[in-house]
Amino acid sequence: MERFFKRKAPEPASTNAHNLCLDDINWEEEIKYDPGLRKQIDDYHPNLREKVRRKYLQNGPCQPRTLSFPVTQIAGSSRRFVPEWFDEFRSWLEYSESKDRVYCFCCFLFREKKDDGYEAFVKNGWNGYHKKDRLRKHVGEVGGLHYIAMKKCDDLLQTNQHIDVAFHSVSGSNKRDYITRLNGSIDVARILAKQGLPFRGHDESKESLNKRNFREFRKFGEEQNPTLRKATCKSNSENSLLVAPEIQKDIVECFAKEVLHAILEEIGHDVFCLLVDESRDVSWKEQMAVVLRYVDKCGIVKERFVGLVHVRETTSAYLKSAIDALFADLKLSLKQVIGKGYDGASNMRGEFNGLKSLILRENSSAYYVHCFAHQLQLVLVAIVRKHKGVSEFFTMVSMLLNVMSNFKLAQG
Numbered sequence: 503m504e505r506f507f508k509r510k511a512p513e514p515a516s517t518n519a520h521n522l523c524l525d526d527i528n529w530e531e532e533i534k535y536d537p538g539l540r541k542q543i544d545d546y547h548p549n550l551r552e553k554v555r556r557k558y559l560q561n562g563p564c565q566p567r568t569l570s571f572p573v574t575q576i577a578g579s580s581r582r583f584v585p586e587w588f589d590e591f592r593s594w595l596e597y598s599e600s601k602d603r604v605y606c607f608c609c610f611l612f613r614e615k616k617d618d619g620y621e622a623f624v625k626n627g628w629n630g631y632h633k634k635d636r637l638r639k640h641v642g643e644v645g646g647l648h649y650i651a652m653k654k655c656d657d658l659l660q661t662n663q664h665i666d667v668a669f670h671s672v673s674g675s676n677k678r679d680y681i682t683r684l685n686g687s688i689d690v691a692r693i694l695a696k697q698g699l700p701f702r703g704h705d706e707s708k709e710s711l712n713k714r715n716f717r718e719f720r721k722f723g724e725e726q727n728p729t730l731r732k733a734t735c736k737s738n739s740e741n742s743l744l745v746a747p748e749i750q751k752d753i754v755e756c757f758a759k760e761v762l763h764a765i766l767e768e769i770g771h772d773v774f775c776l777l778v779d780e781s782r783d784v785s786w787k788e789q790m791a792v793v794l795r796y797v798d799k800c801g802i803v804k805e806r807f808v809g810l811v812h813v814r815e816t817t818s819a820y821l822k823s824a825i826d827a828l829f830a831d832l833k834l835s836l837k838q839v840i841g842k843g844y845d846g847a848s849n850m851r852g853e854f855n856g857l858k859s860l861i862l863r864e865n866s867s868a869y870y871v872h873c874f875a876h877q878l879q880l881v882l883v884a885i886v887r888k889h890k891g892v893s894e895f896f897t898m899v900s901m902l903l904n905v906m907s908n909f910k911l912a913q914g
Contacts, residue, residue: 558607563594569599604637720745775842776792776861777873778825788816
């Protein structure tokens with residue numbers, strides 16, 4: 503589980519697995535002219551998506567003008583696709599001969615699944631040929647989702663602005679310096695994440711005497727590592743020190759994905775128990791924590807946190823849909839669940855419409871057990887209400903914890 507703490511950015515001279523993946527693809531078979539036969543952009547590996555988009559942009563939208571478009575009965579009238587629409591919506595309108603539906607070329611390349619219009623003009627296609635205004639409505643206003651997708655297409659066509667072009671244009675020494683600075687930031691983020699320490703502080707300006715953990719550890723690393731100090735002190739590195747908050751978040755997110763990948767690899771296709779609880783955070787937003795309990799190959803019982811999902815409501819149906827979405831991202835199945843642990847709330851353990859019952863309808867082996875931690879809490883609450891001495895004891899413990907926490911914060 504700690505193997506990700508030992509990883510660093512690859513050296514520039516090493517073989518890039520990403521390039522190997524690109525070389526193994528048969529682009530003539532992969533790139534489909536008919537939009538109804540294409541694989542969605544999100545189905546490709548993130549490292550391949552930009553290459554796929556470029557291939558499609560080179561071919562342009564599918565606009566067969568000489569086809570004999572089939573006639574369909576819509577609202578009691580005979581309707582068919584009008585090829586003249588290609589002239590009005592030239593930059594994005596596509597027609598699928600296999601599906602007899604139209605698609606949006608730009609949205610196919612850059613629209614996200616959660617956006618409105620994705621289902622109609624990217625995934626399923628649209629064939630309401632008696633309502634041409636629907637095409638204009640899809641375009642929407644300037645600054646809308648369709649215009650953003652068109653802008654991204656235009657940007658991707660500007661090859662001189664691509665990251666790989668700019669990266670290959672710099673010298674080898676600059677590449678090595680960049681990798682050195684990146685590894686320095688990765689080392690600092692790794693130790694802070696491993697120790698559970700905060701990254702940022704209130705004042706990280708140049709005048710600050712204490713820029714808090716990340717920047718101070720990074721500065722200490724520069725003092726101890728001559729190679730890192732040399733790569734950081736160069737004048738051309740001022741705009742790429744790789745210490746910005748966004749860079750810190752990206753590095754930690756990569757760590758999280760590596761840990762999650764290790765957990766899922768350890769589970770494999772075996773069974774596990776599902777532990778779920780929901781509560782409000784400090785901003786009063788409902789959130790659901792998901793933990794998996796399983797036995798590894800050595801026979802050791804493990805509990806691993808795999809996700810924190812923000813939910814708009816705490817109904818059993820909404821919680822079930824949130825779990826389904828999380829399992830889809832993790833490529834897990836409810837059929838692997840052999841046990842569930844929740845609190846005693848009705849939305850969780852309800853006999854008819856609780857989360858327990860909804861999952862049991864899909865998997866009869868997913869037995870429910872009332873969470874022992876919640877049972878212990880209920881016992882303590884009941885005792886505190888009837889015994890004044892016990893109540894005073896927990897009050898003093900709570901005050902002591904608050905004092906010690908504030909003292910620790912004051913010490914920095």
